[in-house]
Amino acid sequence: MSYEATFRVWRGDAEGGELTDFQVEVNDGEVVLDVVHRIQATQAPDLAVRWNCKAGKCGSCSAEINGRPRLMCMTRMSTLPPGETVTITPMRTFPVLRDLVTDVGFNYQKAREIPAFIPPQGVKPGEYRMQQEDVNRSQEFRKCIECFLCQDTCHVVRDHEENKPAFAGPRFLMRMAELDMHPLDAAGDQGLDRKATAQEEHGLGYCNITKCCTEVCPEGIKITDNALIPLKERAVDRKYDPLVWLGSKISRRR
Amino acid sequence: MTTETRPPEAADSTGRGVHSPGRAAIAQRHLRLDRWWLPQVMTAAGLLLFIGYSTWRAFFGLHTSYAAPYVSPFYSPCLAANCPKMDGGADWALFGGWWSLSPALIVLIFPLGFRLTCYYYRKAYYRSFWSSPPACAVAEPHAKYSGETRFPLILQNIHRYFFYVAIPVAGILTWDAILGFRDPQGHWGHMGLGTLVLLVNVSLIWAYTASCHSCRHIVGGRLRHFSKHPVRYRMWTWVSKLNARHMQLAWASLFSVGLADLYVYLLASGAFSDPRFF
Numbered sequence: 187m188s189y190e191a192t193f194r195v196w197r198g199d200a201e202g203g204e205l206t207d208f209q210v211e212v213n214d215g216e217v218v219l220d221v222v223h224r225i226q227a228t229q230a231p232d233l234a235v236r237w238n239c240k241a242g243k244c245g246s247c248s249a250e251i252n253g254r255p256r257l258m259c260m261t262r263m264s265t266l267p268p269g270e271t272v273t274i275t276p277m278r279t280f281p282v283l284r285d286l287v288t289d290v291g292f293n294y295q296k297a298r299e300i301p302a303f304i305p306p307q308g309v310k311p312g313e314y315r316m317q318q319e320d321v322n323r324s325q326e327f328r329k330c331i332e333c334f335l336c337q338d339t340c341h342v343v344r345d346h347e348e349n350k351p352a353f354a355g356p357r358f359l360m361r362m363a364e365l366d367m368h369p370l371d372a373a374g375d376q377g378l379d380r381k382a383t384a385q386e387e388h389g390l391g392y393c394n395i396t397k398c399c400t401e402v403c404p405e406g407i408k409i410t411d412n413a414l415i416p417l418k419e420r421a422v423d424r425k426y427d428p429l430v431w432l433g434s435k436i437s438r439r440r
Numbered sequence: 441m442t443t444e445t446r447p448p449e450a451a452d453s454t455g456r457g458v459h460s461p462g463r464a465a466i467a468q469r470h471l472r473l474d475r476w477w478l479p480q481v482m483t484a485a486g487l488l489l490f491i492g493y494s495t496w497r498a499f500f501g502l503h504t505s506y507a508a509p510y511v512s513p514f515y516s517p518c519l520a521a522n523c524p525k526m527d528g529g530a531d532w533a534l535f536g537g538w539w540s541l542s543p544a545l546i547v548l549i550f551p552l553g554f555r556l557t558c559y560y561y562r563k564a565y566y567r568s569f570w571s572s573p574p575a576c577a578v579a580e581p582h583a584k585y586s587g588e589t590r591f592p593l594i595l596q597n598i599h600r601y602f603f604y605v606a607i608p609v610a611g612i613l614t615w616d617a618i619l620g621f622r623d624p625q626g627h628w629g630h631m632g633l634g635t636l637v638l639l640v641n642v643s644l645i646w647a648y649t650a651s652c653h654s655c656r657h658i659v660g661g662r663l664r665h666f667s668k669h670p671v672r673y674r675m676w677t678w679v680s681k682l683n684a685r686h687m688q689l690a691w692a693s694l695f696s697v698g699l700a701d702l703y704v705y706l707l708a709s710g711a712f713s714d715p716r717f718f
Contacts, residue, residue, distance in 0.1 A: 202465045253471030253577055273471050278577075281462035288464075317667035341573035345457040346585045369665050391589035396563045398576035411653070411683065415559050419600075419657035426597045430662070 188213050191263070193221060196275040197233070199284045205273065206230075212263050219247050219258035222274065222286075234285035242404055245333030249286050250275045255335040255402045277338040292343075292350060293334050296358045299388070301380075303365060306372040320369040327364040327413060329405045330357065336399035336409060342392045353389035356399035360413035362388065366420060385421045393418070457579050469579040476575035484568040490694055497701055498544040505544070507707035507714070508624040510616075510634040513641060514544045514701050517612050527626050528619050530612045550609055551697075554602035559653045560690045562596060600654040610645050617642045623716070632714040634703060641693075641700040648693040651682035 193208045208225050219237055226233045238244040240259045247258040252266065252273050266272055280288040305311070337355040338344065354362075365371050366380040373380055384390045395418075399409045407413075423430040455461065458469065470476075497514055505515035506524040515523065517530030520543035525531065535546060555561050566572045573580045588596050620635035622628050649655065660676025663669055682689070707714055 196464055196466060198465060200462050205466070250471065250577065252473045255577055267473065270473065273473075275466055275471065276464045278458045278463055278466065282464040317665075319666040319673060320664070322666075339576050341580055342585060342587060344577070345573065345580045345582075347456065347460040349585065367664060389587075389589070391594065392585070392587035394562065394566050394572065394587050394593075395559050396566050396573060396576075398573065401576050415653045416657060416661050418597075419654060420662060422597045422600065423657075423662055427600060 191221065192271040193225060194271050194273045195222070195225065195230075195233070195286070197230075197285050198282070200282055203282070203285075205275075207271075214264075216263050217259055218251055218256075218261045218263065218266075218272065218274065221263065221272075222258060234283070234287045236287045243331055245331035245404075248277055248333045248335050248338065250277060250338075255339045257333060257335070257404050260404055277334070279338045279340075279344040280334075290334050290337075293332070293337055293355070293357065296354045296388075297361070299354070300358055300361055300365075301373065301378055301383075303368065303370075304372045304376055304378070306370055307375070309370070314370055316369050323367050323412065324364045326407055327360050329407055330360065331405060332357065333404060335402045335404065339398040339402045340393075341396070341398065342389075342394075349389070349392060353392045356393070356409050356414060359384060359388060359390055359393065359417060360407070360409050363413040363417040363420075366417065379424070381417070381420045381424045384417055385425070390414075390417060390421055456583065470575075470577055472575070472578060476578055480568040480574060483564045486691070486694075487565065487568070490698055493698055494548070494701075497705070498548055499542050501544065501701070501705060502542050504705045504708035507634075507704050509619050509622040509626065510638060510704050510707065510714075511619075512701040512704040513613055513616070513638075513645075513697050514548060516616050517547060517609075518543045519546045528622075529616060547609070550602060550605045554599075554606045554649075555690070555694070557596050557599035557602055558690065559599070560687045599652075600658065603649070603652050603654045603658075606649045606652075610642065610649050613638075613642045613645060629718075630716065631718055632716045634707065634714045635717075637700050637703045641696040644689065644693040644696045647682060648686075648689040650679060651686045651689050653683060653686070655679055656683045 188211050190209055191212045193210055194205045195208060197203055197206045208229055210221055210225050210229070212221055219240060222233070222235055226235065235247070237247040237259065239246070242257055242260040245257070248255065249258050250256070251258065251261050255277065258274070274286065276282050276286045276288045280290050280292060282288050334357065336357050340356055342353050343350050343355060362380055362384045365373065393414050395410055395415060397410045400411070403409055458466070494514065501512065501514065502522070503524070505512040506526055508527065511526050511529050517532055518526065519532055519534045520539040521533040521535070521537040522540070523531050523533070523543050539546065567574065571580050572582060572585065588594055617635070617638040620638045621631055623630040656676065656679045659679050660666065660669065660672040663672060666673035666676070706712060
């Protein structure tokens with residue numbers, strides 16, 4: 187079955203833009219990205235939209251649909267209010283390049299600022315051995331497709347451009363949690379305290395755990411409960427809890 | 441085909457947040473169509489209801505805080521000398537006779553601190569009372585934001601100390617519930633509706649306390665090698681299951697503690713008699 191829908195798509199660039207209305211055909215089973223492609227094919231061939239896999243695995247087609255950060259390829263038309271105009275805008279946290287395409291370079295900059303996994307001394311690639319229960323937590327975070335919807339929705343940078351230099355954002359704080367929980371990461375042996383850098387260099391304290399990152403994650407990663415709060419607790423261990431600090435000095439097991 | 445919804449230059453009227461230079465020029469603070477404000481209004485209403493009730497009871501409820509064999513959870517343990525005589529209860533008068541205010545104020549500071557610094561309640565009141573943010577992808581009204589990096593909000597990091605105190609408090613409330621298996625004359629082997637009320641309340645308080653994120657971290661979350669600590673790993677998995685229900689347990693225990701107090705108040709004020717099961 188087909189019907190006509192009204193789509194309101196933001197068109198413009200860094201100099202300015204506007205919401206533009208399109209009357210477009212929608213068919214059963216389609217997702218928002220299908221309709222955007224139809225607009226591109228029939229009415230606005232110069233409409234800029236970033237996409238790739240159409241399967242929710244590449245993280246390219248992030249946008250805001252009716253004001254909510256979502257993947258266009260994973261938003262079924264049948265889940266949107268019938269008969270109402272569908273508004274699509276680019277992610278509003280990042281500089282816009284054109285139409286629905288934004289410059290997400292902020293995220294790559296933040297990724298570069300995080301020291302990578304440091305393998306233990308004397309263990310070569312291919313010789314890593316870990317117990318499954320030791321890597322379960324990290325594996326949840328490895329599901330991240332880097333769509334940057336969590337970065338987009340996080341009010342710390344969305345509503346405060348001036349915080350961008352100081353705050354890595356939920357995706358990269360999760361990366362730090364992943365590395366700090368990694369059973370083989372030897373950052374501590376190299377004098378790198380990931381908990382300290384998370385708090386002092388990457389703005390962990392800016393996060394006020396309001397869970398928007400978790401709400402928008404298309405992979406269903408419990409970013410707040412399983413990464414950000416545990417990382418905050420680890421920072422507390424190190425900085426605010428003398429009992430844990432003393433225990434860690436006495437005990438050799440970690 | 442084209443509808444101009446606003447002049448392009450209007451988008452940068454505030455020049456900050458979603459209207460920062462370079463971002464898509466959209467005049468509206470948000471484009472959400474759903475009732476995003478409803479959870480915040482309901483949260484604020486629920487919290488204000490409890491704050492209002494508990495303030496009234498904490499300041500003016502001393503003489504209706506005990507209806508043998510039940511004691512209100514707001515007044516246990518009682519650490520001042522002006523408490524009603526609680527047969528077998530936590531009536532310790534550690535503060536002596538100089539404390540003339542309600543003894544509930546001495547004790548309630550600890551559960552209050554525990555909930556105030558709780559990771560769930562932080563989310564709840566940051567959103568509903570401080571609009572930081574009002575809802576996801578809805579622009580907040582504040583010009584500056586430093587989160588929990590500075591005083592006073594950096595004090596949220598002491599949550600685990602309130603967790604440590606919450607354990608003996610829950611233990612005392614458990615003992616209060618056990619004392620409920622007596623009749624008003626102090627004979628064991630009886631049970632009334634009040635016993636059930638206190639048991640449900642203390643069960644929810646234990647579940648809320650055990651589901652705390654700090655508890656989850658302390659029992660095992662801080663480890664890097666679960667395989668070297670199988671007992672703590674098992675405990676961590678149990679706490680993690682509870683932790684997934686932390687929000688529900690926070691609300692359930694908040695209302696249960698209020699209802700347990702209300703039940704004792706109604707008994708003590710003679711509104712009705714406690715239905716006895718045996």
